[in-house]
Amino acid sequence: xxxxxxxxxxxxxxxxxxxxxxxxxxxxxxxxxxxxxxxxxxxxxxxxxxxxxxxxxxxxxxxxxxxxxxxxxxxxxxxxxxxxxxxxxxxxxxxxxxxxxxxxxxxxxxxxxxxxxxxxxxxxxxxxxxxxxxxxxxxxxxxxxxxxxxxxxxxxxxxxxxxxxxxxxxxxxxxxxxxxxxxxxxxxxxxxxxxxxxxxxxxxxxxxxxxxxxxxxxxxxxxxxxxxxxxxxxxxxxxxxxxxxxxxxxxxxxxxxxxxxxxxxxxxxxxxxxxxxxxxxxxxxxxxxxxxxxxxxxxxxxxxxxxxxxxxxxxxxxxxxxxxxxxxxxxxxxxxxxxxxxxxxxxxxxxxxxxxxxxxxxxxxxxxxxxxxxxxxxxxxxxxxxxxxxxxxxxxxxxxxxxxxxxxxxxxxxxxxxxxxxxxxxxxxxxxxxxxxxxxxxxxxxxxxxxxxxxxxxxxxxxxxxxxxxxxxxxxxxxxxxxxxxxxxxxxxxxxxxxxxxxxxxxxxxxxxxxxxxxxxxxxxxxxxxxxxxxxxxxxxxxxxxxxxxxxxxxxxxxxxxxxxxxxxxxxxxxxxxxxxxxxxxxxxxxxxxxxxxxxxxxxxxxxxxxxxxxxxxxxxxxxxxxxxxxxxxxxxxxxxxxxxxxxxxxxxxxxxxxxxxxxxxxxxxxxxxxxxxxxxxxxxxxxxxxxxxxxxxxxxxxxxxxxxxxxxxxxxxxxxxxxxxxxxxxxxxxxxxxxxxxxxxxxxxxxxxxxxxxxxxxxxxxxxxxxxxxxxxxxxxxxxxxxxxxxxxxxxxxxxxxxxxxxxxxxxxxxx
Amino acid sequence: xxxxxxxxxxxxxxxxxxxxxxxxxxxxxxxxxxxxxxxxxxxxxxxxxxxxxxxxxxxxxxxxxxxxxxxxxxxxxxxxxxxxxxxxxxxxxxxxxxxxxxxxxxxxxxxxxx
Ligand code: SRM
Ligand SMILES: Cc1cc2nc3c(=O)[nH]c(=O)nc-3n(C[C@H](O)[C@H](O)[C@H](O)COP(=O)(O)OP(=O)(O)OC[C@H]3O[C@@H](n4cnc5c(N)ncnc54)[C@H](O)[C@@H]3O)c2cc1C
Ligand code: SF4
Ligand code: FES
Numbered sequence: 009x010x011x012x013x014x015x016x017x018x019x020x021x022x023x024x025x026x027x028x029x030x031x032x033x034x035x036x037x038x039x040x041x042x043x044x045x046x047x048x049x050x051x052x053x054x055x056x057x058x059x060x061x062x063x064x065x066x067x068x069x070x071x072x073x074x075x076x077x078x079x080x081x082x083x084x085x086x087x088x089x090x091x092x093x094x095x096x097x098x099x100x101x102x103x104x105x106x107x108x109x110x111x112x113x114x115x116x117x118x119x120x121x122x123x124x125x126x127x128x129x130x131x132x133x134x135x136x137x138x139x140x141x142x143x144x145x146x147x148x149x150x151x152x153x154x155x156x157x158x159x160x161x162x163x164x165x166x167x168x169x170x171x172x173x174x175x176x177x178x179x180x181x182x183x184x185x186x187x188x189x190x191x192x193x194x195x196x197x198x199x200x201x202x203x204x205x206x207x208x209x210x211x212x213x214x215x216x217x218x219x220x221x222x223x224x225x226x227x228x229x230x231x232x233x234x235x236x237x238x239x240x241x242x243x244x245x246x247x248x249x250x251x252x253x254x255x256x257x258x259x260x261x262x263x264x265x266x267x268x269x270x271x272x273x274x275x276x277x278x279x280x281x282x283x284x285x286x287x288x289x290x291x292x293x294x295x296x297x298x299x300x301x302x303x304x305x306x307x308x309x310x311x312x313x314x315x316x317x318x319x320x321x322x323x324x325x326x327x328x329x330x331x332x333x334x335x336x337x338x339x340x341x342x343x344x345x346x347x348x349x350x351x352x353x354x355x356x357x358x359x360x361x362x363x364x365x366x367x368x369x370x371x372x373x374x375x376x377x378x379x380x381x382x383x384x385x386x387x388x389x390x391x392x393x394x395x396x397x398x399x400x401x402x403x404x405x406x407x408x409x410x411x412x413x414x415x416x417x418x419x420x421x422x423x424x425x426x427x428x429x430x431x432x433x434x435x436x437x438x439x440x441x442x443x444x445x446x447x448x449x450x451x452x453x454x455x456x457x458x459x460x461x462x463x464x465x466x467x468x469x470x471x472x473x474x475x476x477x478x479x480x481x482x483x484x485x486x487x488x489x490x491x492x493x494x495x496x497x498x499x500x501x502x503x504x505x506x507x508x509x510x511x512x513x514x515x516x517x518x519x520x521x522x523x524x525x526x527x528x529x530x531x532x533x534x535x536x537x538x539x540x541x542x543x544x545x546x547x548x549x550x551x552x553x554x555x556x557x558x559x560x561x562x563x564x565x566x567x568x569x570x571x572x573x574x575x576x577x578x579x580x581x582x583x584x585x586x587x588x589x590x591x592x593x594x595x596x597x598x599x600x601x602x603x604x605x606x607x608x609x610x611x612x613x614x615x616x617x618x619x620x621x622x623x624x625x626x627x628x629x630x631x632x633x634x635x636x637x638x639x640x641x642x643x644x645x646x647x648x649x650x651x652x653x654x655x656x657x658x659x660x661x662x663x664x665x666x667x668x669x670x671x672x673x674x675x676x677x678x679x680x681x682x683x684x685x686x687x688x689x690x691x692x693x694x695x696x697x698x699x700x701x702x703x704x705x706x707x708x709x710x711x712x713x714x715x716x717x718x719x720x721x722x723x724x725x726x727x728x729x730x731x732x733x734x735x736x737x738x739x740x741x742x743x744x745x746x747x748x749x750x751x752x753x754x755x756x757x758x759x760x761x762x763x764x765x766x767x768x769x770x771x772x773x774x775x776x777x778x779x780x781x782x783x784x785x786x787x788x789x790x791x792x793x794x795x796x797x798x799x800x801x802x803x804x805x806x807x808x809x810x811x812x813x814x815x816x817x818x819x820x821x822x823x824x825x
Numbered sequence: 826x827x828x829x830x831x832x833x834x835x836x837x838x839x840x841x842x843x844x845x846x847x848x849x850x851x852x853x854x855x856x857x858x859x860x861x862x863x864x865x866x867x868x869x870x871x872x873x874x875x876x877x878x879x880x881x882x883x884x885x886x887x888x889x890x891x892x893x894x895x896x897x898x899x900x901x902x903x904x905x906x907x908x909x910x911x912x913x914x915x916x917x918x919x920x921x922x923x924x925x926x927x928x929x930x931x932x933x934x935x936x937x938x939x
Contacts, residue, residue, distance in 0.1 A: 345889050810842070810843070
């Protein structure tokens, strides 16, 4: 009897598995011919990365060698790409001209790496990462060249980067998105991954838009949109794959993104099947091996005439094959209100685990640092197991089901002995712990009187309590600290002290190292953390605008109808005819409906359309005006009265001092808004005695006030002291605000902060301790260097332009029908 | 009914919206707010809070929900339902993501007008 002819195009991982399944059941049923474009036998493509890094040789990753094909009587054409399928004659033609007839044909052409058509993408030295030729080219480059740039921070890009680095190259990874592997990892895990890559010496640049690849005759550098230039001897593009559907398309099979197949892997022609990365099944294309193996089994069984269950689509999981980096991700890890999550973080060991639950079932998992339970979670997910019984402990793995919950004082326990706990008095962890054990202390008061820790502003009280708890164990009963929000057990002060002690410099880092209970925080903690980081790391921390309320994000106040208000600064309440003319012109030009004098001695333009904001600001900037920060948790206004310039009672130049203060203070971010005033005499026409900081000029100098308010609570100020000169007034003012910036809790006005830490403590540090005052003042001036940039001018120049432009405008379209 | 008026229009690219951010689309009858969550899901809803018409596109995005910038009502982006004590619903619109491109079914959104 004539055997049926089975022809396979492509010899990758998918057809390899088809053949194994078939031959195990029906070794002799078909006359098999395989064409492969690559001139090699069947090998394990996913192990190319260990070959690149030098951990394995090519021989180690061969799946079926020459002898295997011979012993099964399979005719393998290597280095023989098929160029045409003739469905009428049922034949395929290879490039060599060989024509082979088939009864059944399997297309398994895999996929092609995507090459972004950047200027310079065709220069020698630009590579992709798909097969052994690519690996050989990279290894050759590594032997003689120095710098490699990898475009794409997904699985392939990072494996290429780690391999090249292991081969001794300087590697930079450019990634378009804000975090690495964003398709598989949530931002928290992406951050840890970035940290691990950086620690092994690989430079990672996220949000990197590549502009061009440059070089004379071969690659020399990569240029980013922002002008950065990175030297490159080779560039590896690993930005994605596209199913290789060319042959199928040309012979008229149904294709979409991939070759369309049904649940038995038939294409639109019943004599042709397709398998692997080239197919599209139920609108899904896959780029991992596990689904391909499931598909391959279906075809293999069908060909063996023992048809299997239908292919139903696959749930996939991912690991990264870089030695020393443990990462696992599976399923859907998106956030939605109908989902729950369980998050576990161990900062000392760099572990992050997150399970996403819906209706008591796992629907996704992200593990970093410790992935040994990945398979167990993945199984629970695929089996749709109801986990309500094991919910409390399952994050610790199958071994711990029924075990103990975690200790929340971990972050403090992990601090080194020389970490500073009390910033005011410079007391470190070991001093406190030694005093507790050496002197038998049992309460925070004891610690205060013996070490002075937490005796000044008190912001480290929570930490001292945790040290007591750690040292004394159950013997210590702590007063409950009010947590910052539901995402953490730590209070505001603890978080601030730990940001400093552990040198935490980004929001994801804070969340990881302080063991946040949610993956990305909430609307309450994110703005607070953003402020704490700005205040702690001037010039280093990069503001996170998505963690700000709309007004601070767009630098204007939102109004009840969705329009905005614009309040330009009028230094000390002074203005000029030119400024007023510019305001009038802008109001006319942009048809701004309301122009109002505010309670803060300046002019408010109300009802500005969001799209118009940058143009309005541009005109105001052109007239020399800048943002008045009427929206900011920062300095609002410095009100003044006319003072000695005109007033018959004025004692000092209150207007001039007000302007000097405003010029020094503007732009500073603070825990809550800050309002100031300078009055020229005790008649106090500028209402300085109900401000956050106020000055009353007197004959002998300047009476300084602080901690007043006149909003929901009316509170007269406290007197700080009297000083003789303007320079002193400026220094005391800057130092007081800096102390508030360092100790105030987010959304705590100055009067509430002073009330909490004690007005006397503030006086002690500002008035009675000149060295400390001077240090505070210098820290304030230092941070102002980075803060005093007019946010309006930045946006006029194009920053955040998307925020002010609708993404699309269809308002002119007539409704259909 | 709706199938007859399906009309998917590309309105932009995923990267045109910041993560946990939003952009507005001006429509003929009403404005649409497009949201991108931390994990790159895209949602489209009418840009109008059921409380007092606040522009939801200006709110803070968290957990698949947005907090209205005016009085802090929280709206579930998938269902359009107001979360918590308050009551109300925002119109949601069909939106899909293909190769990074955001497509909006303008057919439906135009016809099913308020
Ligand atoms: C425009 C203005 C009213 C006016 O037409 O005069 C105003 C308008 C608003 N005030 Fe005010 N306040 C204005 C002077 C005041 C004053 C008087 C002052 O500064 O001398 C006070 C009392 C003094 C004080 O703050 O202690 C004042 C106490 C408040 C409060 C209560 C603060 C408190 O801690 O109790 C709020 C609510 C808040 O900030 O949380 C508030 C909030 C607001 C907001 C931002 C409400 C909001 O969130 O949208 C209003 C924004 C309007 C806008 O878009 O411009 N406004 N507000 C004044 C702008 C001053 C400026 O030039 O920047
Ligand atoms: C470096 C790297 C690391 C990876 N790591 C992982 C991992 O860790 N986990 C995971 O699950 N997956 C991983 N993958 C993906 C995995 O390798 C692929 O999903 C899998 O190899 C696809 O198998 P396939 O048979 O569909 O296609 P391929 O293995 O790509 O095989 C297709 C073959 O068809 C040939 N061909 C194409 N056109 C023709 C033609 N006209 N005529 C003849 N022959 C043709 C090609 O030369 C190729 O040899 C990785 C991939 C790479 C490149
Ligand atoms: S007092 Fe202030 S917050 Fe209240 S309505 Fe007037 S401007 Fe608005
Ligand atoms: S308008 Fe949205 S909460 Fe009031």
